[in-house]
Amino acid sequence: MFERVAILGTGLMGGSLAAALGARLPAVHRVGYGLEPDLSQARARGLFDETAHTVADAVRGADLVVLAAPISVNCALMDEVVDNLSPDALLTDLSSVKRPVVAALEAAVTRREGADVLTRFVASHPIAGSEKSGPDAADAALFVGREAVLSRLPATAPDTVARLEALWRCVGARVTHMTVGQHDRVFALVSHVPHAVAFVMAGVVANDLGASAVGEEPVRAGEHAGPGLLDMTRIAASSPALWADILIQNRVPTLAGLVALASRLQALAVTLQAEDRAALTALLARGADWRRGQ
Incomplete structure (x- = not known):
C-alpha cells in the first residue's frame, strides 16, 4: 500500500493515524514532523519510527504525505511540501475545513507549475476526535467504525482516490465522498x-x-x-x-x-x-x- 508515510503534525489526529498504521500496517515506516513538545512526546510514545526537524526531511522520500496540523499551519506548510514531494507521492490532509487547504495547494502548484500534484491529492476528514489533544491522547483505535470523508479535486486521479480509500479502510474507517463545497x-x-x-x-x-x-x-x-x-x-x-x-x-x-x-x-x-x-x-x-x- 505505502512504504513510507510522512505525517506533518504529531498531535491527536496525526499521532492517532501513526498509531493506527503501526498497529495495522507494521511494515509502513512512519515519519513524524511537528513542534515541541509534541514531537518529543510522540517519539517517547513510539508513535513514529523516525522524527524529522524540517518539513523537507520529513517529506523527502515519502510515498504518502499527510498534513495533520491545524488548518492554518497546513496551509502555511504547503509550499515547502510541494517543493519536496516525490514525483509519485500522494498528498492528503486531515483538516476539518477543506477550501483553504485546496486554495493553498492550488496556489503552491501554480507558482511552481507543478500541476500534476493535483492528480495526486485527495482531501481526507476522519470524523473522529476528542476534547483531549496532543500525542498523549493518540489512540490507534480512534478511526475504527468512524466515517472518513474523502473530497477529490477535478484533477484527482482515480488511483489516488482508490489508494486513500484503502488506507482509511485499513485503519477501520468507513469511507464516504463529498465535494469540497459540500x-x-x-x-x-x-x-x-x-x-x-x-x-x-x-x-x-x-x-x-x-x-x-x-x-x-x-x-x-x-x-x-x-x-x-x-x-x-x-x-x-x-x-x-x-x-x-x-x-x-x-x-x-x-x-x-x-x-x-x-x-x-x-x-x-x-x-x-x-x-x-x-x-x-x-x-x-x-x-x-x-x-x-x-
Missing part, C-alpha cells in the same frame, strides 16, 4: 456550529456569579451542573485556539448555520413569551424526532 457546508452545521455553541454555553454558565434575591446567599449555577449540561458542553474542553482557527477558516457556512440557529432560538423565545404550549411542543419535537432517529 464538505464545508455540512460540517459547519454538524460540527463547527455545535462546537461554537458549546463554548458559548459553557461561558454563560462560567459567567454566572450566583446573583440571588436580597438576603439570600449567592448560588453559582455552574457548581450544580448535571449530566445534561456536561454532555452538551463536553466539546467545550477542546482547544480554543484550534477551534478559533476552524471557525474563522469556515466562517461563511458557519455564520449561515449560526443565523439558522438564532432564528430557531428566537422562535423558542416567542413561544415561551406567549406561553404557547402547542407551538413550543411542536418546535421541540422537530429536534427530538431527529435525535431519536440517530
Whole structure:
C-alpha cells in the first residue's frame, strides 16, 4: 500500500493515524514532523519510527504525505511540501475545513507549475476526535467504525482516490465522498456550529456569579451542573485556539448555520413569551424526532 508515510503534525489526529498504521500496517515506516513538545512526546510514545526537524526531511522520500496540523499551519506548510514531494507521492490532509487547504495547494502548484500534484491529492476528514489533544491522547483505535470523508479535486486521479480509500479502510474507517463545497457546508452545521455553541454555553454558565434575591446567599449555577449540561458542553474542553482557527477558516457556512440557529432560538423565545404550549411542543419535537432517529 505505502512504504513510507510522512505525517506533518504529531498531535491527536496525526499521532492517532501513526498509531493506527503501526498497529495495522507494521511494515509502513512512519515519519513524524511537528513542534515541541509534541514531537518529543510522540517519539517517547513510539508513535513514529523516525522524527524529522524540517518539513523537507520529513517529506523527502515519502510515498504518502499527510498534513495533520491545524488548518492554518497546513496551509502555511504547503509550499515547502510541494517543493519536496516525490514525483509519485500522494498528498492528503486531515483538516476539518477543506477550501483553504485546496486554495493553498492550488496556489503552491501554480507558482511552481507543478500541476500534476493535483492528480495526486485527495482531501481526507476522519470524523473522529476528542476534547483531549496532543500525542498523549493518540489512540490507534480512534478511526475504527468512524466515517472518513474523502473530497477529490477535478484533477484527482482515480488511483489516488482508490489508494486513500484503502488506507482509511485499513485503519477501520468507513469511507464516504463529498465535494469540497459540500464538505464545508455540512460540517459547519454538524460540527463547527455545535462546537461554537458549546463554548458559548459553557461561558454563560462560567459567567454566572450566583446573583440571588436580597438576603439570600449567592448560588453559582455552574457548581450544580448535571449530566445534561456536561454532555452538551463536553466539546467545550477542546482547544480554543484550534477551534478559533476552524471557525474563522469556515466562517461563511458557519455564520449561515449560526443565523439558522438564532432564528430557531428566537422562535423558542416567542413561544415561551406567549406561553404557547402547542407551538413550543411542536418546535421541540422537530429536534427530538431527529435525535431519536440517530
